[in-house]
Amino acid sequence: MGILDKKLSLRNRSKMLVGVWEDEDKLVEATSALVHDGIHIHDIYTPYPVHGLERIIGARRSRLARVAFLCGLVGFTLMTTMIWYMYVLDWPVNVGNKPVRFTPSWIPVMFEGTVLCTAYGMGFIFFWRNRLLMGVKNDLLDERQTDDRMVIAIECVDGMNESDVLNTMKSNGAVELRELNHGVQTTI
């Protein structure tokens, strides 16, 4: 289960470079510059959504909409089958001598069930995909990253020129640069 996999935790990463920003425009410029230099950005943490960042770092477009559609289909099928079983197959009720088969009066319940399954199915997938679970420990790189600061995290790999990366971050408005080693941060 990815959601509980401790290896994915930032605390267990061998070496990472961390840059902190206070201005969203400079953060976007820095991200573009780093990507332009061929640096793979592990992730960016912001206190509010900064539009376009996910495209710059090449994050894959979310497939939540498809999940929603599938959950909707499941909900629709479940509700239709439920009403058909109860109302047609198991115990047909004679209401005003009207035929016992699909009628528009089924629609409200089918609709509500479809919406409920779509919302909750999509919600659970959203939590799972983002490793959001009640009680999970948070991986904060900066204690103000949920307040007013923005953080770029870059995982060090073989062949990466670390001083070049740090210079790019510095020249693009980083207010603080740090190194993260197995959960221990040191200011550079």
Next chain:
Amino acid sequence: MIHDSLIRERLVTGDKTAADVTRDITRPILNQPTKSWKIGFTLSLIFLGIFGISLFNTIWTGIGVWNINKTVMWGWDITNFVFWVGIGHAGTLISAVLLLFRQKWRMSINRSAEAMTIFAVVCAAMFPVFHMGRVWVGYWALPLPNAFGSLWVNFNSPLLWDVFAISTYFSVSLLFWYIGLIPDIATIRDKVKTKTAKFWYGFFSMGWTGSTRTWARYELISLILAGLSTPLVLSVHTIVSTDFATSIVPGWHTTIFPPYFVAGAIFSGFGMVATLLIVARKVMNYENYITIGHLEAMTKIIMVTGSIVGIAYLTEFFIAWYSGVEYEQYAFINRATGPYWWAYWSMMSCNLIAPQVFWFKWARTTPWFIFIMSIVVNVGMWFERFVIIVTSLHRDYLPSSWVMYSGSLTEIGLFLGTFGIFFTCFFLFAKYMPVINMAEVKTILRNRE
């Protein structure tokens, strides 16, 4: 390149930074409760006590303590049910519909409106549940096998549609609200000092870090939930209206009910949002976040929906005359000139005539006046439901069953008590959760084009 707008009015005033937003919005959470909060909360608890006593009386003695009878079988209970469901509608409207229309002014008010939705739906659900009489077999309303004591539920009945609609509406609104709250709970988690607070905010923040990928998915799920909630909000009050419209009772048997009820729900919901936010902005010093511009936008919606409701009232009269059905005609003449004329004209004055004052800029931009008007709107909307239910029922086809009806002390107590539930929940919410969506508000600080 994105530029700051030179012509668009700022949605957040006072040149706030992201850090200011966090500090201002979390202040009530991080500090001890203020005197006004304590007074408000104590008052709410008193009303909650009234609810407890009334409910105990209802369950212990039975539904007989209500004044409903064979002719007026729905009285204050269903009036209150429709009243509270209606109030609940503005939350989803602000969160969902205004999100789809990219109305950024919603960002300062959506959180409290969503909370209002959830608390209002809880209040609403009380009435049909306890009207069942034997509340302990309330689960029979769910589709359960015959072995549980009844046949399968009747899928042709709007009352069953209501069970599905209200429970779905509550569940989806709760999810929408909670997902929206997670980033802000994480912000509070990183600000609180005590161990207990850190644990609970940490627990509910689900390990949120603000990762870019998560934000992208968060925005997508918000959009899809908004897309789902928009037809949902329309369906819920449409279904509530079919509780009446599918009957053959003169005054209820009318096809105009679904749009008329939806407009009325939005109207009353915005009335309640205005009531709450005008108090909140003053008491919590949120004038820079909930600006006069926000209040003005809400008053415009109140005026439009009030006018739609007004047209519906007049259309009902016209159709009654045009149909040539004497029972229908009598039902409406009786509403306006019969023994409940005072209720009808209270409704007309509060819902149709009073909101027209919002054509004037002064009325739309004066908080104390909007506050009074928001109460007038809610009084009017309560009377609307009372008029629809009681005046239609009390004089039916059979003159020998005609009766007069007024709420008993227990019924009145239950209604007042739901305000206790509503405000107790709201005060607790205002103390422990941010009443303004910090993460969203931070995106509009720079007034981007």
